[in-house]
Amino acid sequence: MSDVEYGNYEASADSGELEQLHTAEGSEADYQSDFNVYEQDTVSAESTDFQQGSSVEFDSPDGTHYEEQNFTNYSNDSYDSNHVFAAEGSESSHEAQFSELDALRQQFASNSEAGTVFQGDAGELGAASA
Secondary structure (H helix, E strand, C coil), X not given: CCCCEEEEEEEEEEXXXXXXXXXXXXXXXXXXXXXXXXXXXXXXXXXXXXXXXEEEEEECCCCCEEEEEEEEEEEEEEEEEEEEEEEEEEEEEEEEEEEEEEEEEEEEEEEEEEEEEEECXXXXXXXXXX
């Protein structure tokens, strides 16, 4: 009969670390304004004067005297004024801010050992690993 020896050895060590950071920020602002300004002034004035007259004069017997007068007087004053003003416009403003941060940290360490021993009589197989 043969003498046989068998042995087994295992050792292991694990370590791990995982760190994660995520942050996000945002901001936005808008402004829109449309404006219209319209203005109109109209002024008008008129003045009219009208005079008409007639005069007849007559003297009597013998030294005849005759006189006639006709007259017309017309006056016109006119005033006109116009004012037009128009304005259109728009304003626009936009602001945007954004910030984002991603971080990932990872550490991992692992140790492992294994051993197997098989021994037998002379001529038999012997193996060892570590």
